[in-house]
Amino acid sequence: MTTKLAMNGGEPTIRTPLRPYRSIGLEEKEAVAEVMETGRLSEFVGAPGSNFLGGPKVRQFEAACEVFFETKHAIAVNSWTSGLIAAVGAVGVRPGDEVIVPPWTMTASAAAVLHWNAIPVFADIRKDTFCLDPESVEAAISEKTRAIIAVDIFGQSADIAALMELAESHDLVVISDTAQAPAARVNGRFAGTSAHIGGISLNYHKHINTGEGGVLFTDDDQLAHRMRLIRNHGEAVVNPDSIKDLVNIIGHNFRLGELEAAIGIEQLKKLPGVVERRERIGNRLLEGLAGLSGLKLPIVAKGNTHVYYIFGMTLEGIALEIGREQIVRALRAEGVPGLGEGYANIHLLPIYQQKIAYGDKGFPWTETGSEVSYAKGICPVAEELHSESFLGFLMCLFELNDEEVDAVILAFRKVWENLVQVEDSVS
Numbered sequence: 001m002t003t004k005l006a007m008n009g010g011e012p013t014i015r016t017p018l019r020p021y022r023s024i025g026l027e028e029k030e031a032v033a034e035v036m037e038t039g040r041l042s043e044f045v046g047a048p049g050s051n052f053l054g055g056p057k058v059r060q061f062e063a064a065c066e067v068f069f070e071t072k073h074a075i076a077v078n079s080w081t082s083g084l085i086a087a088v089g090a091v092g093v094r095p096g097d098e099v100i101v102p103p104w105t106m107t108a109s110a111a112a113v114l115h116w117n118a119i120p121v122f123a124d125i126r127k128d129t130f131c132l133d134p135e136s137v138e139a140a141i142s143e144k145t146r147a148i149i150a151v152d153i154f155g156q157s158a159d160i161a162a163l164m165e166l167a168e169s170h171d172l173v174v175i176s177d178t179a180q181a182p183a184a185r186v187n188g189r190f191a192g193t194s195a196h197i198g199g200i201s202l203n204y205h206k207h208i209n210t211g212e213g214g215v216l217f218t219d220d221d222q223l224a225h226r227m228r229l230i231r232n233h234g235e236a237v238v239n240p241d242s243i244k245d246l247v248n249i250i251g252h253n254f255r256l257g258e259l260e261a262a263i264g265i266e267q268l269k270k271l272p273g274v275v276e277r278r279e280r281i282g283n284r285l286l287e288g289l290a291g292l293s294g295l296k297l298p299i300v301a302k303g304n305t306h307v308y309y310i311f312g313m314t315l316e317g318i319a320l321e322i323g324r325e326q327i328v329r330a331l332r333a334e335g336v337p338g339l340g341e342g343y344a345n346i347h348l349l350p351i352y353q354q355k356i357a358y359g360d361k362g363f364p365w366t367e368t369g370s371e372v373s374y375a376k377g378i379c380p381v382a383e384e385l386h387s388e389s390f391l392g393f394l395m396c397l398f399e400l401n402d403e404e405v406d407a408v409i410l411a412f413r414k415v416w417e418n419l420v421q422v423e424d425s426v427s
């Protein structure tokens with residue numbers, strides 16, 4: 001039996017748009033109303049004293065995160081970008097130091113390094129998990145390397161055990177960027193809590209959100225203290241005797257408001273349910289899409305759970321011969337939304353290609369004598385995946401009940417059963 005693909009004038013598989021993901025409800029509305037009643041929307045003070053650590057909702061949210069994520073310190077910030085900047089600063093990264101980052105992440109993971117006038121060095125990712133490849137990281141380590149930012153991309157942890165081992169043998173610090181994998185497990189712990197510092201984003205695309213926001217994790221008292229100083233005008237707070245190490249204690253205002261913290265408290269309660277649903281949807285897709293030739297489905301690395309921010313696939317063999325563009329065109333015509341062709345390689349952005357971050361004279365690269373290369377070709381795996389074979393389904397955008405997931409599966413199966421038609425449309 002042949003069915004006409006929608007791209008060739010046939011009936012599309014999905015006729016009603018998938019519902020957008022939403023985790024905000026009545027609970028958040030009530031929590032916000034309660035704070036509004038008090039009239040105090042933030043209680044942070046950038047000076048010594050008890051309000052240096054923020055208002056009651058911020059502290060309650062942090063305490064809840066400490067219990068939930070099993071981390072000694074949780075520090076709320078106004079975005080995860082702020083969190084990353086605070087983390088890199090707290091580690092004591094100095095101008096010209098190198099920090100290893102993957103090319104597959106949101107730009108902030110690398111920009112957080114530049115904000116301290118330090119140098120991002122890109123190591124390649126693994127073709128199966130899309131997370132940092134420890135071998136490539138090892139090859140990128142130099143005398144100047146100070147830290148590694150391990151990104152738990154798409155919903156599962158990077159190989160944190162291998163990266164921590166590397167860090168130990170080279171005296172480096174590991175920062176986990178778990179923005180896309182909150183409450184994913186790795187070797188019995190929550191992703192982000194095995195590194196020296198980790199944390200999650202609370203931006204509205206993420207599993208749980210406060211609109212904007214983020215939370216830092218660490219078990220290290222000193223790092224926690226330093227991050228709290230960077231969060232809240234540190235230089236105004238330290239007296240000469242209270243801290244030995246003043247490096248990078250130039251404070252920012254990374255403070256989270258009481259409204260967001262109140263929302264965060266309610267969102268955190270929903271996280272286990274959100275993650276359970278994402279895993280169920282991911283597993284349903286894995287089952288439903290199994291056996292389509294040339295379509296490689298996500299793998300869940302040993303010791304990991306996957307909380308599916310993005311369902312990351314690759315095309316191989318026949319599928320790749322037809323071309324990703326055509327296959328995506330066919331899937332979109334069938335009504336499948338949220339498809340990502342590739343994932344941008346950060347090192348190929350103009351800021352790195354032209355080495356222009358601060359001013360127009362190549363600072364911080366020229367000034368610190370850095371000769372790091374951002375040439376096309378330094379991350380061959382990530383580059384090939386982006387330009388040729390990677391196909392992501394952005395699960396984070398949709399609610400996805402079983403029927404909707406099945407409709408997506410049906411659309412894929414229809415396209416795959418009629419690849420001849422896709423092929424014909426190319427020639």
Ligand SMILES: *Cc1c(COP(=O)(O)O)cnc(C)c1O
Nearest residue numbers: 079080081106108179201202203
């Ligand atoms: C979303 C995201 C960030 C940035 O988080 P914000 O809270 O939006 O600043 C950083 N890294 C990764 C991998 C992300 O997905």
